[in-house]
Amino acid sequence: MARTDNDTWDLASSVGATATLVAAARALATNSEDPIIDDPFAAPLVRAVGVEFFTKLVDGATDPAQFGAGYGPTMSQLTNGMAARTRFFDDFFRDAGKAGIRQAVILAAGLDSRAYRLVWPAGTVVYEIDQPDVIEFKSKTLSDLGAAPTTQRRTVAIDLRDDWPAALRAAGLDPTKPTAWIAEGLFGYLPPEAQDRLLDQISELSAPGSRMGAEGVPATPDLDEDAVRERMKAASEHWRDQGFELDFSDLVYLGDRADVDAYLQGHGWQTTAATSNELLVRNGLPAVEADPNGQPSMGEVNYVTALR
Secondary structure (H helix, E strand, C coil): CCCCCCCCCCCCCHHHHHHHHHHHHHHHHHCCCCCCCCCCCHHHHHHHHCCHHHHHHHCCCCCHHHCCCCCCCCHHHHHHHHHHHHHHHHHHHHHHHHCCCCEEEEECCCCCCHHHHCCCCCCCEEEEEECHHHHHHHHHHHHHCCCCCCCEEEEEECCCCCCHHHHHHHCCCCCCCCCEEEECCCHHHCCHHHHHHHHHHHHHHCCCCCEEEEEECCCCCCCCHHHHHHHHHHHHHHHHHHCCCCCHHHCCCCCCCCCHHHHHHCCCCEEEEEEHHHHHHHCCCCCCCCCCCCCCCHHHCEEEEEEC
16 A cells, blocks of 8 residues: 555554565575674564465575565675674664764664664663654564563654654653664655655754764665556555565655665764665675666665764
């Protein structure tokens, strides 16, 4: 079903299902022969969501190699990409902690388990923002598993389309102190103007010394949107044939949008950026080849580190 202004979801539908897909990829990456990440909660969370397709994937009951070939990223490419992405944001938080930052915010946290699996400096508070049903599900599931946060975790159960800055301050965030923010796998699900507004809100809450790690969707003013959506629909049909029903073309917002790196620079941040392919190679993983039709590929996604 296509996105609407006030749509909601759980972790088995719409945007929420993509969070479960990403967690499944993290589980596969964690259990690979030479892992670059360790997320012991990814597989249990996926099983708890209860989508058979994902459960069979993380339990080894189905062959990942049969998915994706010829229809966008293969499961191997997706797993490698999520491994490199996860490592980037893990390292981002570790570096922020070493720099003395004791407030961390995870936007659209989904099935992110960093508050449970990373080693945080004493006194760190991790704020997780997501829709109420998503927050409740993850909190209960991890509690039932006997997992406990490795630092102080505060949940902010609110949609990012609502007044989340007020809710975040009410939960205890001090905007006069530096904060480390991450926006992982988020911007493609926001209209371009909502991306700008979110970055503005983060900037307003960020004291000097704050940091931000973000995954930026490439700016594509000349993109053939119809062609991209047709490819997405073909990929969705392929995945549907394998047992996973989700129309990716209904979830994302295409078209021209601000370059996250340049936008942050124009709003008082100093930035550095690396492409997904650069992260893959840096971690000893194969790069993603350019799309033969000239369409954007996973390898072109930008990962931005910003300092206020």
